[in-house]
Amino acid sequence: MVIMAAIYLAAYRRSALFCRSHSTYVRKMRYLNKLKEDDSLCRQAQTSGTFYIFHNLSPFLQKVGKKYLTPQLSAAEMKRILEKFKETEQWIEKSVLIGCSDEHVPHFALDLGALEKSVIEAELKGSFTDLRKAFFVVDEKDSSLLASAQALLRWHDSHQYCSKTGQPTQKNVAGSKRVCHASGITYYPQMSPVVIILVSDGSRCLLARQASFPQGMYTALSGFCDIGEAVEEAARREVAEEVGLEVESLWYSASQHWPFPSSCLMIACHALVRRQQLEISMNSLELEEARWFGLEEIMEGLKREPNSAKQDNGRFLPWFPPKQAIAHKLINEWVKQQTSQSTQVL
Numbered sequence: 044m045v046i047m048a049a050i051y052l053a054a055y056r057r058s059a060l061f062c063r064s065h066s067t068y069v070r071k072m073r074y075l076n077k078l079k080e081d082d083s084l085c086r087q088a089q090t091s092g093t094f095y096i097f098h099n100l101s102p103f104l105q106k107v108g109k110k111y112l113t114p115q116l117s118a119a120e121m122k123r124i125l126e127k128f129k130e131t132e133q134w135i136e137k138s139v140l141i142g143c144s145d146e147h148v149p150h151f152a153l154d155l156g157a158l159e160k161s162v163i164e165a166e167l168k169g170s171f172t173d174l175r176k177a178f179f180v181v182d183e184k185d186s187s188l189l190a191s192a193q194a195l196l197r198w199h200d201s202h203q204y205c206s207k208t209g210q211p212t213q214k215n216v217a218g219s220k221r222v223c224h225a226s227g228i229t230y231y232p233q234m235s236p237v238v239i240i241l242v243s244d245g246s247r248c249l250l251a252r253q254a255s256f257p258q259g260m261y262t263a264l265s266g267f268c269d270i271g272e273a274v275e276e277a278a279r280r281e282v283a284e285e286v287g288l289e290v291e292s293l294w295y296s297a298s299q300h301w302p303f304p305s306s307c308l309m310i311a312c313h314a315l316v317r318r319q320q321l322e323i324s325m326n327s328l329e330l331e332e333a334r335w336f337g338l339e340e341i342m343e344g345l346k347r348e349p350n351s352a353k354q355d356n357g358r359f360l361p362w363f364p365p366k367q368a369i370a371h372k373l374i375n376e377w378v379k380q381q382t383s384q385s386t387q388v389l
């Protein structure tokens with residue numbers, strides 16, 4: 044069985060690599076899809092793949108100089124670590140597929156939460172770091188990879204049982220689904236859709252803060268989509284609920300997976316509100332403050348670092364979310380829009 048799978052895997056890789064009619068990207072996506080669908084192919088891929096490790100959902104990082112790296116362990120290194128703990132290779136079965144290289148080396152994520160953290164850290168010369176820190180200190184490409192790997196590990200951890208029968212669910216090898224064999228129900232990993240809206244009146248934009256935010260930080264309005272709601276409806280409702288304004292027009296900007304507090308799909312939009320009613324009526328159950336910002340104040344805020352925001356009188360000057368957050372992109376786009384408008388007027 045294993046030999047057959049190995050032959051198949053080698054043949055599949057060869058055909059995928061030499062198939063000139065498709066781009067590298069298309070071949071890569073097809074290979075990943077195949078690994079999700081074919082358990083024996085994926086089990087074989089685990090023996091030649093690389094592993095990102097986590098401990099109770101905290102990713103493993105290594106600090107090299109001032110940089111934080113996210114090391115990938117080879118299958119042989121994984122085996123060595125597990126043997127050190129007198130654990131069998133069956134642990135590898137707990138890993139989930141999170142991507143592959145252009146050369147079709149598959150990448151997996153594995154949570155070693157049941158093993159002694161300090162021993163692994165000493166052995167591999169690094170540390171398991173809370174994602175709330177790790178996400179902001181690693182390279183941007185690595186931060187989105189860590190976020191989606193953690194989201195998938197978290198989903199498996201919290202979907203061990205069928206919500207209809209209470210029986211244990213089984214993951215497929217890639218970890219792209221779980222099945223309850225008693226009821227036949229298949230569960231797929233989920234994200235909660237959230238709209239994030241940068242409201243503008245044409246020359247100012249509206250930012251808000253919740254009491255739980257770090258001091259001085261303001262961001263765009265946001266909220267979870269209700270069941271059955273379209274993105275446009277959710278955006279209009281959230282603006283009405285949180286600041287009492289009516290959206291006149293709305294346009295999509297981009298989307299992002301956001302891992303805090305757990306797996307949201309952020310759908311980012313710009314909105315223009317009616318000029319006749321610009322007075323904010325804030326919902327103080329959800330927000331601590333919501334106000335209009337002019338272009339100059341936004342440009343100053345974008346330059347400000349959180350640790351330079353505190354003034355001598357103890358108050359904080361406004362600062363905005365870092366580049367990893369889609370709110371940052373919305374604010375930057377608004378600035379570009381404003382500055383190109385003023386150039387056009389001149």
Ligand SMILES: NC(=O)c1ccc[n+]([C@@H]2O[C@H](COP(=O)([O-])OP(=O)(O)OC[C@H]3O[C@@H](n4cnc5c(N)ncnc54)[C@H](O)[C@@H]3O)[C@@H](O)[C@H]2O)c1
Nearest residue numbers: 235237239262265266267301303304307309368369370371
């Ligand atoms: N990446 C970014 O730039 C960015 C910016 C702002 C907010 N966010 C994220 O957007 C998310 C939602 O923002 P919000 O707090 O303004 O939402 P919100 O205004 O909908 O308020 C949150 C409340 O909604 C309820 N709720 C409804 N459905 C929920 C669900 N599926 N999961 C959790 N709570 C649910 C809960 O009562 C919760 O307290 C947060 O996770 C936040 O981290 C990301």
Ligand SMILES: [Mg+2]
Nearest residue numbers: 264265266329
């Ligand atoms: Mg909100």
